[in-house]
Amino acid sequence: MDVILSVWRQTGPNTEGGFVRYEANNIPDHASFLEMLDIVNEDLNDRDEEPIAFDHDCREGICGMCGVMINGQAHGPQLGTATCQLHMRKFKDGDTIRIEPWRADGFPVIRDLAVDRSAFDRIVEAGGFITVPTGSAPDANLIPVPKPAAEASMDAAACIGCGACVAACPNSAAQLFTSAKVAHLNLLPQGQAERYTRVVAMVDEMEQWFGACSNHGECEIACPKSISIDFIALMNRDYIRAKFRQGRLAGQR
Amino acid sequence: MTTLDSKVPAGSIEDKWNNHKFSIRLVNPANKRKYSVIVIGSGLAGASAAATLSELGYHVKVFTYHDSPRRAHSISAQGGINAAKNYHNDGDSIYRLFYDTVKGGDYRSREANVYRLAEVSNNIIDQATAQGVPFAREYGGLLDNRSFGGAQVSRTFYARGQTGQQLLLGAYQALAKEIGKGSVEMVNRSELLEVVTHDGRAAGVIVRDLLNGDVTAHSAHAVVLATGGYSNVFFLSTNAMACNTTAIWRAHRKGAHFANPCYTQIHPTCIPQSDESQSKLTLMSESLRNDGRIWVPKAPGDHRPASDIPESERDYYLERIYPAFGNLVPRDVASRNAKTQVDTDHGIGPLRNGVYLDFKHAIDRLGEDTIRERYGNLFEMYERITDDNPYATPMRIYPAPHYTMGGTWVDYNLMTSVPGLYAIGEANFSDHGANRLGASALMQGLADGYFVLPYTIGDYLADYLNVDPVPTDHDVFTKAIAEVQDRTARFLATKGRRSVDWFHRELGKIMLEECGMERSREGLEKAIREIPQLKEEFESDVKVLGANESFNQSLEKVGRVADFFELAELMCRDALDREESCGGHFRVEHQTEEGEALRNDEDFTHVSAWEWNGPDEPQTKRKEELVFENVKLATRSYK
Numbered sequence: 001m002d003v004i005l006s007v008w009r010q011t012g013p014n015t016e017g018g019f020v021r022y023e024a025n026n027i028p029d030h031a032s033f034l035e036m037l038d039i040v041n042e043d044l045n046d047r048d049e050e051p052i053a054f055d056h057d058c059r060e061g062i063c064g065m066c067g068v069m070i071n072g073q074a075h076g077p078q079l080g081t082a083t084c085q086l087h088m089r090k091f092k093d094g095d096t097i098r099i100e101p102w103r104a105d106g107f108p109v110i111r112d113l114a115v116d117r118s119a120f121d122r123i124v125e126a127g128g129f130i131t132v133p134t135g136s137a138p139d140a141n142l143i144p145v146p147k148p149a150a151e152a153s154m155d156a157a158a159c160i161g162c163g164a165c166v167a168a169c170p171n172s173a174a175q176l177f178t179s180a181k182v183a184h185l186n187l188l189p190q191g192q193a194e195r196y197t198r199v200v201a202m203v204d205e206m207e208q209w210f211g212a213c214s215n216h217g218e219c220e221i222a223c224p225k226s227i228s229i230d231f232i233a234l235m236n237r238d239y240i241r242a243k244f245r246q247g248r249l250a251g252q253r
Numbered sequence: 254m255t256t257l258d259s260k261v262p263a264g265s266i267e268d269k270w271n272n273h274k275f276s277i278r279l280v281n282p283a284n285k286r287k288y289s290v291i292v293i294g295s296g297l298a299g300a301s302a303a304a305t306l307s308e309l310g311y312h313v314k315v316f317t318y319h320d321s322p323r324r325a326h327s328i329s330a331q332g333g334i335n336a337a338k339n340y341h342n343d344g345d346s347i348y349r350l351f352y353d354t355v356k357g358g359d360y361r362s363r364e365a366n367v368y369r370l371a372e373v374s375n376n377i378i379d380q381a382t383a384q385g386v387p388f389a390r391e392y393g394g395l396l397d398n399r400s401f402g403g404a405q406v407s408r409t410f411y412a413r414g415q416t417g418q419q420l421l422l423g424a425y426q427a428l429a430k431e432i433g434k435g436s437v438e439m440v441n442r443s444e445l446l447e448v449v450t451h452d453g454r455a456a457g458v459i460v461r462d463l464l465n466g467d468v469t470a471h472s473a474h475a476v477v478l479a480t481g482g483y484s485n486v487f488f489l490s491t492n493a494m495a496c497n498t499t500a501i502w503r504a505h506r507k508g509a510h511f512a513n514p515c516y517t518q519i520h521p522t523c524i525p526q527s528d529e530s531q532s533k534l535t536l537m538s539e540s541l542r543n544d545g546r547i548w549v550p551k552a553p554g555d556h557r558p559a560s561d562i563p564e565s566e567r568d569y570y571l572e573r574i575y576p577a578f579g580n581l582v583p584r585d586v587a588s589r590n591a592k593t594q595v596d597t598d599h600g601i602g603p604l605r606n607g608v609y610l611d612f613k614h615a616i617d618r619l620g621e622d623t624i625r626e627r628y629g630n631l632f633e634m635y636e637r638i639t640d641d642n643p644y645a646t647p648m649r650i651y652p653a654p655h656y657t658m659g660g661t662w663v664d665y666n667l668m669t670s671v672p673g674l675y676a677i678g679e680a681n682f683s684d685h686g687a688n689r690l691g692a693s694a695l696m697q698g699l700a701d702g703y704f705v706l707p708y709t710i711g712d713y714l715a716d717y718l719n720v721d722p723v724p725t726d727h728d729v730f731t732k733a734i735a736e737v738q739d740r741t742a743r744f745l746a747t748k749g750r751r752s753v754d755w756f757h758r759e760l761g762k763i764m765l766e767e768c769g770m771e772r773s774r775e776g777l778e779k780a781i782r783e784i785p786q787l788k789e790e791f792e793s794d795v796k797v798l799g800a801n802e803s804f805n806q807s808l809e810k811v812g813r814v815a816d817f818f819e820l821a822e823l824m825c826r827d828a829l830d831r832e833e834s835c836g837g838h839f840r841v842e843h844q845t846e847e848g849e850a851l852r853n854d855e856d857f858t859h860v861s862a863w864e865w866n867g868p869d870e871p872q873t874k875r876k877e878e879l880v881f882e883n884v885k886l887a888t889r890s891y892k
């Protein structure tokens with residue numbers, strides 16, 4: 001198939017960017033979206049034009065490295081699908097496709113379609129862990145975890161940290177990412193000891209980088225892992241409790 | 254030819270590790286902060302090692318070319334991780350896990366390392382669970398297990414089809430905790446381009462900042478390479494796009510012997526290639542073989558759709574040939590059999606390049622819901638890629654390069670032949686022999702990182718108390734920086750006609766054809782002639798646009814592909830030298846009448862560790878004899 005691309009090109013973080021039009025011809029239907037960009041890049045290289053920079057690695061929707069706005073939608077038109085898993089059969093011959101980087105103050109552009117998402121790491125470093133130094137763990141079956149709790153924790157832990165939630169949010173808020181990280185640990189018995197300190201530390205860090213959540217719900221739709229905004233409610237509940245109780249009464253029910 | 258000292262401790266296999274831990278020197282806690290350690294890579298092996306070393310008190314600096322430690326290729330492991338917990342009371346034990354792994358590796362691994370791996374496997378599950386890894390549970394809330402190829406017990410722990418992701422998040426979070434405290438310095442988007450030695454010991458590394466091209470030197474008391482495998486030498490593989498050999502290849506050129514480079518694993522269950530534009534192959538977890546049945550049409554050239562082929566005209570060839578293990582034979586056996594089917598015109602799918610993996614019987618027996626619960630995300634992934642619904646029609650699968658058992662040679666302490674330089678995880682060669690069993694790479698990476706290296710590194714460091722690392726303005730560093738900059742400048746100045754990917758793809762074709770699932774003397778000799786020719790062409794005709802001083806992805810790739818060329822040649826020479834078939838290394842000249850791998854224990858019960866002799870002379874082979882005191886060498890039989 002043949003498609004027309006309008007791609008955001010920007011040579012560096014501090015330079016002006018703009019859209020450039022490219023023709024992508026003879027693209028096989030079963031090519032993935034990124035393979036289509038590979039073909040365009042080969043072509044650019046042949047014509048002595050620098051290839052389009054974009055982040056990617058696993059190309060199976062798990063590393064969270066890829067992600068671009070496709071016709072204004074984070075990761076494009078297919079629900080629950082990362083950019084690397086999107087296939088060209090979802091487009092029609094002759095379509096025009098606009099491709100841009102994530103747009104958010106918390107994610108400055110590095111070059112073309114690649115952005116800097118290190119703010120996500122800062123949120124995890126603030127408290128997104130269970131403190132258990134190597135070697136200090138008890139036998140794994142000493143802590144039974146009710147199956148539904150384990151499943152819910154896994155639903156949250158499925159987050160790949162791609163940043164689509166932030167990119168889709170009109171306020172560039174990172175509530176979905178942060179709440180998924182909080183819920184993954186706060187839902188488990190193992191995570192209880194640090195439950196309240198964790199949520200406060202992570203939310204406070206998040207607020208340094210990202211906007212405020214006003215319940216648009218765009219994030220859930222953009223999420224390639226379909227992570228539910230219910231986790232945001234859970235995070236807010238724990239945050240409010242933590243603020244009231246300062247965590248000191250956490251031992252009481 | 255000198256033999257290598259593996260430093261395996263004396264004593265019975267059960268006591269070796271314990272005795273060793275007691276006999277090696279410790280660094281006292283107050284002194285640990287006087288030492289600095291550089292870790293390259295933040296996959297399971299690197300992240301677990303860095304977090305643990307930092308908890309112990311060492312200064313740790315970690316480099317990764319990813320934008321975050323959590324993106325390492327370990328994230329894509331699907332199926333699970335083994336441990337000898339025997340939670341299911343089905344007769345598992347440390348000894349059985351050890352035995353299965355040695356046998357699965359076709360008796361080409363080091364017994365003592367494998368036993369230690371089995372011993373610490375249980376600690377890994379405890380550690381990961383305590384970190385909050387949401388492993389699958391049974392209704393009573395206890396941990397669930399599944400079975401995997403090459404084993405007759407259920408010992409595989411899993412988190413849906415995302416076990417690697419969850420284990421990596423566990424290790425990453427442990428690392429993040431240390432980064433947050435300021436005890437680990439984490440450097441993202443930075444790639445090691447040279448290993449620096451001084452007086453025969455590791456002194457540090459040279460890295461390039463991928464965002465602005467800055468090349469800088471970093472020194473430490475010890476350097477740990479946790480940089481993963483080299484399957485991307487085949488161009489198309491199940492590995493992430495950026496996986497490469499540069500770190501361990503640069504170390505090789507600085508004196509780290511490269512062991513068994515020809516031991517590569519071709520995974521049996523991947524989605525077949527659809528055309529030339531394909532950039533990578535997608536693995537469908539081996540766990541699918543638990544419930545899926547593999548078949549092809551009995552008649553050659555039968556191109557009817559699967560649904561039109563009646564039961565009586567299907568050949569469930571693995572169940573027929575290997576009744577005891579059936580669809581759960583080890584990977585090398587499953588892969589080679591699939592190749593035989595396709596080569597004899599039994600292939601299915603539009604390009605006749607696959608075999609079926611069919612869930613119909615499992616769905617009839619267990620219901621679609623159970624299958625969805627077990628494999629839902631894999632089925633979805635398959636459908637997304639192929640546009641076929643595997644609940645209704647059988648999956649199409651074909652083998653693809655996946656894992657490299659070969660790697661940097663290390664002794665029992667995981668130290669390479671360069672003192673102070675360590676290699677852990679897939680980057681080393683140590684535990685899987687000639688074939689790796691499923692769910693054991695995650696186990697090995699975490700064993701090395703959490704429970705082995707943090708002890709053994711102390712024994713080396715103890716000698717260097719109050720000795721400062723080599724300063725980064727020392728000659729060895731400034732020279733190395735200049736060399737790295739030169740190499741980069743040369744790539745940019747070549748201004749040839751063809752892209753880096755073009756050369757990589759051509760190299761991959763040679764490697765897959767001549768050094769893939771089947772190897773022959775003739776083919777290998779041909780490859781050894783062709784690779785240097787292609788390399789020459791690459792050096793004079795590659796086109797890399799742009800500058801060093803910016804985020805330049807072609808420039809990143811060109812250096813990696815240059816190193817793949819040198820590695821590819823060594824792989825072929827190793828495969829040619831090894832006159833036997835074992836595990837993933839199948840030489841057509843060495844097979845039984847039934848077409849099974851035929852080992853040559855007399856001449857090849859050793860590790861081939863290749864020593865670098867400079868760019869103009871081939872490597873010298875050094876041997877580590879493998880001694881089997883516990884497991885008796887036998888012909889592997891899965892019938």
Ligand SMILES: Cc1cc2nc3c(=O)[nH]c(=O)nc-3n(C[C@H](O)[C@H](O)[C@H](O)COP(=O)(O)OP(=O)(O)OC[C@H]3O[C@@H](n4cnc5c(N)ncnc54)[C@H](O)[C@@H]3O)c2cc1C
Nearest residue numbers: 294295296297298327332333445481678679692693694695
């Ligand atoms: C699709 C797939 C599924 C798998 N499923 C399973 C499974 O179910 N069970 C199992 O046991 N195993 C599985 N494996 C194998 C297993 O995932 C890997 O062997 C293992 O995760 C490797 O871990 P590692 O830490 O050694 O390396 P990696 O996770 O590959 O990490 C390498 C790290 O090194 C860094 N790095 C590399 N080179 C450089 C350099 N020059 N400079 C700076 N940084 C560098 C990278 O950025 C990265 O951080 C699977 C593999 C694949 C491909």
Ligand code: FES
Nearest residue numbers: 057059064066084
């Ligand atoms: S490339 Fe890894 S999620 Fe898309």
